[in-house]
Amino acid sequence: MILDGKKVKDELLDKMQEKITKNNLQIKLAIILVGNNPASQIYIKNKEKACNYVGIEVEKYVLEETITEKYLLELIDQLNKDSSVTGIILQSPIPKHLDFDKCSNSIIPSKDVDGFTKENIYKLYLGQKTILPCTVKGIIKLLEIYDIPIEGANVVIVGRGNIVGHPLSLALLNKNATVTVSHSKTKNLLDVTRQADILISATGIPHLIKKDYVKKGAVVVDVGVSRIDGKIVGDVDFENIKTVCSFITPNPGGVGPMTVAMIIDNLIEMKEGKENYG
Numbered sequence: 001m002i003l004d005g006k007k008v009k010d011e012l013l014d015k016m017q018e019k020i021t022k023n024n025l026q027i028k029l030a031i032i033l034v035g036n037n038p039a040s041q042i043y044i045k046n047k048e049k050a051c052n053y054v055g056i057e058v059e060k061y062v063l064e065e066t067i068t069e070k071y072l073l074e075l076i077d078q079l080n081k082d083s084s085v086t087g088i089i090l091q092s093p094i095p096k097h098l099d100f101d102k103c104s105n106s107i108i109p110s111k112d113v114d115g116f117t118k119e120n121i122y123k124l125y126l127g128q129k130t131i132l133p134c135t136v137k138g139i140i141k142l143l144e145i146y147d148i149p150i151e152g153a154n155v156v157i158v159g160r161g162n163i164v165g166h167p168l169s170l171a172l173l174n175k176n177a178t179v180t181v182s183h184s185k186t187k188n189l190l191d192v193t194r195q196a197d198i199l200i201s202a203t204g205i206p207h208l209i210k211k212d213y214v215k216k217g218a219v220v221v222d223v224g225v226s227r228i229d230g231k232i233v234g235d236v237d238f239e240n241i242k243t244v245c246s247f248i249t250p251n252p253g254g255v256g257p258m259t260v261a262m263i264i265d266n267l268i269e270m271k272e273g274k275e276n277y278g
Contacts, residue, residue, distance in 0.1 A: 002242075003142055003221070003249045009257035012141075016264050017054040027086045027271050028057040029113065029263075030079045034072065034094045035065035044091055050260045056267060059085070065095050072103050080108045087113035087267050113266050115167070124167060127174045131266055136168045138258030139200065139221055140175065141265075148198070148219055148247060151176040156193050158182050158209070158235070159202035164223050168200065189213070201235035211240040218244075222251040 020027065029051055031044055044060070051058045061075060072094075079085050088111045090104050109119040115133040123130035132140075143150055155177045159165040169179045182192050184203070193199055193213040201209050202223035214220060224235030234251030242248050249255055 001146075001247050003146055003219075003247050003254055005138070005142055005249060005254040005257040008142060008145055009261040012261045013050060013054055013264065016261075016268060019268065020055045025268065025271050026057075026084075027055075027267050028059060028084055029267060030059045030061065030082075030085050030088045031091060032061045032063065032072070032075065032089065033091045034063045034067060034098065037093065040091045040093070046260050047089070047263055050264055054264055056264065067098075069098050069103065072098060073106055076103065076106045080106075080111060085111065086271050087111050089113050089263075110270065113263055113270070115266070116163075121167060124170045124174070131270065132171060132262075133163065133167045134262040134266060135164050135223065135255060135259045136171050137262040137265065138255060139168065139223070140171060141262065142221075142249070142255070142258050143198070143219070146247060150198070153177045153197040154180075154195055155198045155200065156180045156182060156196035157200045157202065158189070158193065159204075159224070161202060164202040168202070203235050205235055206233045207235070207237045209236045209241065211237060211244060214241050214245055216244050217246045219247040220245045220249070221255065222249050223255050225251070225256070 031047065033040055033044055048058050076088065079088050088107045090107065092100055094100050105117050107117060109117050112120055112131055115131040120130045150172060155172050157165050157169055157179065160181050160183045165181060169181050172179050180192060182189055186192060190213050193209065194215045196215065196218055198219045198221065199214060200221040200223060204224045204226055206226045206228060220236055220241055222234035222236040226233050232252050236251065238248065238250065
C-alpha cells in the first residue's frame with residue numbers, strides 16, 4: 001500500500017486552513033534565502049504556496065551571496081525581536097563563507113520552525129516538549145495516519161545526518177520504538193535492514209535499498225532525494241520493493257509533502273504557545 005504523503009498533506013492543509021480562519025490566528029513566517037541556489041528556490045516556493053493556501057503571511061528575505069555573516073546575524077536578531085514574526089527559516093545550504101550552525105542557532109528556539117537549534121534538539125534528546133524538525137515530524141505523522149504501530153517496532157534508519165537520521169532516531173525512541181541507526185560504514189548492511197519492521201532510508205544514494213534489503217511485510221520510508229538526468233529519484237528501488245513490503249512511500253510524493261505540511265503545523269503550535277513531544 002502506498003503511503004501517499006501528497007494526499008495526506010492536502011487533507012491536513014485543509015484542516016489547518018479551517019483552524020487558522022476559525023481562530024483568527026495571525027501567523028507570519030520569515031524565510032531567509034542567501035544566494036540563488038535553484039533547489040532552494042523550489043523548496044521556498046513550495047513553502048510559500050502552502051502558507052498562502054492556509055492564510056499564513058510570508059516575509060521573504062533574498063540576500064546576495066556575498067553578504068557578511070555579521071549582516072545575516074543582525075537580520076536574524078531583528079526578526080527574533082519582531083513580535084509580529086511567528087517563525088523563522090534560514091534556508092540551507094548557505095554560501096560556504098557563512099557558518100550555517102552559528103547562524104541557525106542564533107534563531108531563538110521559540111521561533112525555530114525547523115527545530116534545528118541546539119536547545120530544541122537537546123530537549124528532543126531528553127524526551128521533553130520541543131519543536132520537532134519538520135521532516136522527522138512528517139514521517140511520524142504519516143505512519144500514525146496510516147495506523148502503522150511505532151511503539152515496540154524494530155526500526156532501522158539508514159543515514160545518520162543531523163537533518164533526518166539523528167533527530168529521527170531520538171523521536172522514534174521517544175515513541176518507544178527499538179531503533180538501529182546504520183550508515184555507510186555499517187558492516188553487512190543488508191543483514192541489518194532485513195531485521196526492520198520499519199525501514200527508513202535517508203542517504204541521498206540513488207536506489208541504495210534493493211529488494212533483498214527488505215523483509216516481507218516491512219514498511220519502507222524513502223527520504224533520500226537525488227537527481228539523475230533531471231529526474232528526482234530516491235534511495236529506494238520502488239518498483240521492485242513495492243511487491244514485498246506492506247507499505248511504501250513514493251518519491252517524490254511521500255515524505256516531501258509531509259515536510260511542507262509540518263512547517264505549517266509547527267507555526268500553528270508556535271502561535272498557540274504549544275509544543276510537541278518528541
